[in-house]
Amino acid sequence: MLSLLIGIVLVGWVAASVIGTQTYFRGEQSKPIHDRNVKSESFEKIAEAITGSKINHAERVLAYGIDSYASNNLRDR
Numbered sequence: 001m002l003s004l005l006i007g008i009v010l011v012g013w014v015a016a017s018v019i020g021t022q023t024y025f026r027g028e029q030s031k032p033i034h035d036r037n038v039k040s041e042s043f044e045k046i047a048e049a050i051t052g053s054k055i056n057h058a059e060r061v062l063a064y065g066i067d068s069y070a071s072n073n074l075r076d077r
Contacts, residue, residue: 022050
């Protein structure tokens with residue numbers, strides 16, 4: 001019985017971490033994205049490998065308005 005409970009908790013934890021990773025890279029989570037990741041090619045490659053789709057920066061949800069302002073002022077890499 002205890003092993004069943006531990007198994008269920010473990011499966012739930014793994015599922016939550018996978019969903020959290022997907023939402024972070026897709027930008028659907030109101031979690032601050034570090035400036036270096038906003039226009040980083042390597043971040044986009046990792047995001048595409050994990051999610052299977054390209055990042056659409058027009059739909060990306062940034063955590064704060066200042067992030068939106070700051071990311072537009074970053075130079076393209």
